[in-house]
Amino acid sequence: xxxxxxxxxxxxxxxxxxxxxxxxxxxxxxxxxxxxxxxxxxxxxxxxxxxxxxxxxxxxxxxxxxxxxxxxxxxxxxxxxxxxxxxxxxxxxxxxxxxxxxxxxxxxxxxxxxxxxxxxxxxxxxxxxxxxxxxxxxxxxxxxxxxxxxxxxxx
Amino acid sequence: xxxxxxxxxxxxxxxxxxxxxxxxxxxxxxxxxxxxxxxxxxxxxxxxxxxxxxxxxxxxxxxxxxxxxxxxxxxxxxxxxxxxxxxxxxxxxxxxxxxxxxxxxxxxxxxxxxxxxxxxxxxxxxxxxxxxxxxxxxxxxxxxxxxxxxxxxxxxxxxxxxxxxxxxxxxxxxxxxxxxxxxxxxxxxxxxxxxxxxxxxxxxxxxxxxxxxxxxxxxxxxxxxxxxxxxxxxxxxxxxxxxxxxxxxxxxxxxxxxxxxxxxxxxxxxxxxxxxxxxxxxxxxxxxxxxxxxxxxxxxxxxxxxxxxxxxxxxxxxxxxxxxxxxxxxxxxxxxxxxxxxxxxxxxxxxxxxxxxxxxxxxxxxxxxxxxxxxxxxxxxxxxxxxxxxxxxxxxxxxxxxxxxxxxxxxxxxxxxxxxxxxxxxxxxxxxxxxxxxxxxxxxxxxxxxxxxxxxxxxxxxxxxxxxxxxxxxxxxxxxxxxxxxxxxxxxxxxxxxxxxxxxxxxxxxxxxxxxxxxxxxxxxxxxxxxxxxxxxxxxxxxxxxxxxxxxxxxxxxxxxxxxxxxxxxxxxxxxxxxxxxxxxxxxxxxxxxxxxxxxxxxxxxxxxxxxxxxxxxxxxxxxxxxxxxxxxxxxxxxxxxxxxxxxxxxxxxxxxxxxxxxxxxxxxxxxxxxxxxxxxxxxxxxxxxxxxxxxxxxxxxxxxxxxxxxxxxxxxxxxxxxxxxxxxxxxxxxxxxxxxxxxxxxxx
Ligand code: FES
Ligand code: FES
Numbered sequence: 001x002x003x004x005x006x007x008x009x010x011x012x013x014x015x016x017x018x019x020x021x022x023x024x025x026x027x028x029x030x031x032x033x034x035x036x037x038x039x040x041x042x043x044x045x046x047x048x049x050x051x052x053x054x055x056x057x058x059x060x061x062x063x064x065x066x067x068x069x070x071x072x073x074x075x076x077x078x079x080x081x082x083x084x085x086x087x088x089x090x091x092x093x094x095x096x097x098x099x100x101x102x103x104x105x106x107x108x109x110x111x112x113x114x115x116x117x118x119x120x121x122x123x124x125x126x127x128x129x130x131x132x133x134x135x136x137x138x139x140x141x142x143x144x145x146x147x148x149x150x151x152x153x154x155x
Numbered sequence: 156x157x158x159x160x161x162x163x164x165x166x167x168x169x170x171x172x173x174x175x176x177x178x179x180x181x182x183x184x185x186x187x188x189x190x191x192x193x194x195x196x197x198x199x200x201x202x203x204x205x206x207x208x209x210x211x212x213x214x215x216x217x218x219x220x221x222x223x224x225x226x227x228x229x230x231x232x233x234x235x236x237x238x239x240x241x242x243x244x245x246x247x248x249x250x251x252x253x254x255x256x257x258x259x260x261x262x263x264x265x266x267x268x269x270x271x272x273x274x275x276x277x278x279x280x281x282x283x284x285x286x287x288x289x290x291x292x293x294x295x296x297x298x299x300x301x302x303x304x305x306x307x308x309x310x311x312x313x314x315x316x317x318x319x320x321x322x323x324x325x326x327x328x329x330x331x332x333x334x335x336x337x338x339x340x341x342x343x344x345x346x347x348x349x350x351x352x353x354x355x356x357x358x359x360x361x362x363x364x365x366x367x368x369x370x371x372x373x374x375x376x377x378x379x380x381x382x383x384x385x386x387x388x389x390x391x392x393x394x395x396x397x398x399x400x401x402x403x404x405x406x407x408x409x410x411x412x413x414x415x416x417x418x419x420x421x422x423x424x425x426x427x428x429x430x431x432x433x434x435x436x437x438x439x440x441x442x443x444x445x446x447x448x449x450x451x452x453x454x455x456x457x458x459x460x461x462x463x464x465x466x467x468x469x470x471x472x473x474x475x476x477x478x479x480x481x482x483x484x485x486x487x488x489x490x491x492x493x494x495x496x497x498x499x500x501x502x503x504x505x506x507x508x509x510x511x512x513x514x515x516x517x518x519x520x521x522x523x524x525x526x527x528x529x530x531x532x533x534x535x536x537x538x539x540x541x542x543x544x545x546x547x548x549x550x551x552x553x554x555x556x557x558x559x560x561x562x563x564x565x566x567x568x569x570x571x572x573x574x575x576x577x578x579x580x581x582x583x584x585x586x587x588x589x590x591x592x593x594x595x596x597x598x599x600x601x602x603x604x605x606x607x608x609x610x611x612x613x614x615x616x617x618x619x620x621x622x623x624x625x626x627x628x629x630x631x632x633x634x635x636x637x638x639x640x641x642x643x644x645x646x647x648x649x650x651x652x653x654x655x656x657x658x659x660x661x662x663x664x665x666x667x668x669x670x671x672x673x674x675x676x677x678x679x680x681x682x683x684x685x686x687x688x689x690x691x692x693x694x695x696x697x698x699x700x701x702x703x704x705x706x707x708x709x710x711x712x713x714x715x716x717x718x719x720x721x722x723x724x725x726x727x728x729x730x731x732x733x734x735x736x737x738x739x740x741x742x743x744x745x746x747x748x749x750x751x752x753x754x755x756x757x758x759x760x761x762x763x764x765x766x767x768x769x770x771x772x773x774x775x776x777x778x779x780x781x782x783x784x785x786x787x788x789x790x791x792x793x794x795x796x797x798x799x800x801x802x803x804x805x806x807x808x809x810x811x812x813x814x815x816x817x818x819x820x821x822x823x824x825x826x827x828x829x830x831x832x833x834x835x836x837x838x839x840x841x842x843x844x845x846x847x848x849x850x851x852x853x854x855x856x857x858x859x860x861x862x863x864x865x866x867x868x869x870x871x872x873x874x875x876x877x878x879x880x881x882x883x884x885x886x887x888x889x890x891x892x893x894x895x896x897x898x899x900x901x902x903x904x
Binding site for chain 2: 034046100138139
């Protein structure tokens with residue numbers, strides 16, 4: 001039985017029709033709303049690549065159900081900025097050339113954004129800790145750390 | 156710089172071809188129209204195979220080598236723009252489209268610049284020469300008096316553009332291998348750190364990865380793999396899926412089992428709920444006895460990779476001997492995004508979008524599996540999550556093809572779940588190495604022998620999982636020519652050092668436990684690990700500084716220069732290993748490793764600084780110093796990025812990674828059971844690039860991987876006096892090594 005769920009995503013209120021409102025938020029974002037920022041990596045809460053901000057707190061969209069996200073503010077990578085107008089964290093990733101394949105960057109940028117919202121000048125160990133659950137297989141870690149430091153300096 | 160993703164679904168249906176282009180920013184580009192009557196050539200000896208110039212003067216490069224997240228797209232674009240004398244933003248790149256790009260073999264072995272890029276350079280130089288000749292005739296000015304500025308050929312007060320000369324047409328020219336290329340000292344685009352233009356769209360969620368690719372009417376497929384690798388599917392209870400919304404079909408062909416649904420979530424739920432029974436199968440070796448299994452495996456043939464003097468006699472005569480066995484665990488590729496593909500079948504014509512590193516090869520495999528003529532299959536590459544060898548992308552394409560056929564050819568997207576990826580991507584095989592050396596009374600090394608136990612032909616196409624499970628009889632895949640050098644996995648087992656008697660042999664094994672393909676720096680990683688550790692063992696045995704020892708046996712000025720630069724970068728202090736002060740709980744050590752890569756003549760050396768905690772057995776790597784010489788560098792920042800990535804990824808493999816399995820199947824099916832390196836464990840990487848603008852470019856990336864395990868093992872020896880000879884260097888293995896060296900304090904001379 002299709003159900004409508006209303007979501008606030010990137011500042012827009014949208015309604016998605018789903019068969020199962022217990023479905024993880026990730027699939028609504030990707031399949032119903034055609035967003036590409038949050039990505040499927042493991043579906044098990046182990047890699048961080050599906051992260052989004054929910055009322056400004058980072059959550060794993062593969063783990064949280066659609067109903068839990070209703071009536072809260074969801075912000076995805078797209079909601080932070082665009083190629084023409086990237087957010088300070090996104091710009092820092094561009095400046096540091098912090099990508100290889102870039103598949104993991106969604107989790108990195110969402111968690112870095114959340115970190116910098118709370119911690120003005122994080123130390124390298126603090127950055128590493130904040131990103132400890134975000135996996136990167138290409139080994140882009142050092143550039144990612146430099147990007148977060150750069151974004152912190154700019155903030 | 157533009158990126159084209161072809162979505163030419165209608166090519167064969169309508170007889171017209173349309174390439175829809177997405178820029179990185181997703182701004183619509185004018186569609187590039189072609190007609191099927193003048194199908195673009197994909198011949199790899201034709202300029203038109205690789206290049207076209209449209210009526211607006213925009214250049215399109217067609218590359219059979221693809222960007223697997225390495226920045227190749229940017230580097231290839233630089234090469235073409237430089238050689239054609241046009242600005243970067245005039246150049247677009249289409250990669251891995253079997254109807255548009257030449258078959259340059261799979262993208263592997265860090266050869267995409269060395270081979271793929273150089274082909275594009277030749278094509279561009281041939282085109283440039285032809286354009287200048289045409290301009291000379293049209294303008295009535297001597298070719299030698301013409302100059303080119305961003306695609307405009309000028310002479311005196313006259314000028315003519317590339318677009319006016321050939322815009323929209325073809326060159327119809329063979330690539331001239333001996334065509335003069337530009338003098339590198341005049342470069343303005345190549346050799347510079349051009350920012351990768353894919354990054355802005357990747358960091359803002361606008362980039363379309365394979366995993367994001369969608370087409371109209373697309374359905375979602377998922378696969379259900381057997382519980383044991385060789386199990387038979389005995390029964391399927393479709394009623395277990397009653398009530399799954401959107402379920403379209405349960406697809407069964409032999410032991411291939413999958414579902415198709417209208418939504419992705421519906422398909423996932425169906426795979427979780429479907430009741431199927433499988434036969435028992437326990438054909439895998441016992442993990443605890445893996446190395447006995449490898450040693451007992453039938454040897455198909457031996458390859459002697461070096462034979463100098465008479466090592467048998469020298470070993471017999473040597474007064475002192477040293478020997479060791481090294482092993483390297485089975486690894487998974489571990490792409491962060493599981494493999495994904497979309498296939499649609501229309502009137503017998505198959506279109507397949509995937510992140511395959513070899514779309515022409517995949518095309519042959521799909522044609523064989525689906526039993527259709529080659530001409531009926533069109534494969535298009537779309538960049539996916541990073542891949543480091545032939546992972547599961549091709550297999551996902553095979554799955555999607557079977558599922559699409561089962562639903563009347565409707566487009567079906569298959570994305571593997573994490574357990575599919577960890578459980579079923581082809582594995583980096585287990586490698587075992589025996590080494591021995593003879594030492595004379597003066598401490599001179601008089602003999603070196605090694606035996607490598609490696610699986611055989613690593614360049615043959617790996618069969619598609621779907622074909623195997625559906626029991627499609629194997630069709631020999633005829634490759635038009637052998638890509639790459641079949642010796643790539645074994646040649647580096649020969650050492651770069653000069654000893655009077657050397658014999659190195661690779662035993663090519665008839666089988667290996669899992670479907671296999673190589674993971675980053677295939678064979679060379681394992682070879683360099685064993686060789687560079689054993690060289691270090693010899694240095695310690697004769698009481699020499701490990702760097703001095705290498706230099707004194709190196710008859711290669713480029714390699715020696717590299718090692719000297721490494722010594723000064725790392726501030727190497729002469730010493731013998733192990734250090735004396737190893738009574739503390741946490742001990743520091745430093746190790747060195749060196750490799751000359753094959754088939755690229757890339758030189759790389761590394762020094763690792765580590766700390767090891769003798770109570771917990773934990774190794775913490777603090778920093779890596781790397782000196783890297785790959786000849787001419789196209790994009791220095793791109794090369795640094797590749798080096799950092801390869802060092803960190805290989806450190807992960809070295810310290811942590813090992814596939815777990817029981818007698819039936821892989822058991823390390825996710826990141827908790829197959830952990831990789833995380834941020835808190837990442838070392839600093841300090842890099843020096845040796846730039847040789849006038850030398851040929853060679854591979855960058857994989858060569859840097861090869862030096863990692865030995866540098867760490869040698870550093871642990873420096874710290875503790877114990878040798879780690881088995882990758883991964885887990886805390887348990889470190890503790891066991893400490894314990895056994897306490898029992899057997901020093902190697903008998
Ligand atoms: S996909 Fe959500 S944590 Fe991996
Ligand atoms: S950049 Fe490829 S996984 Fe992080």
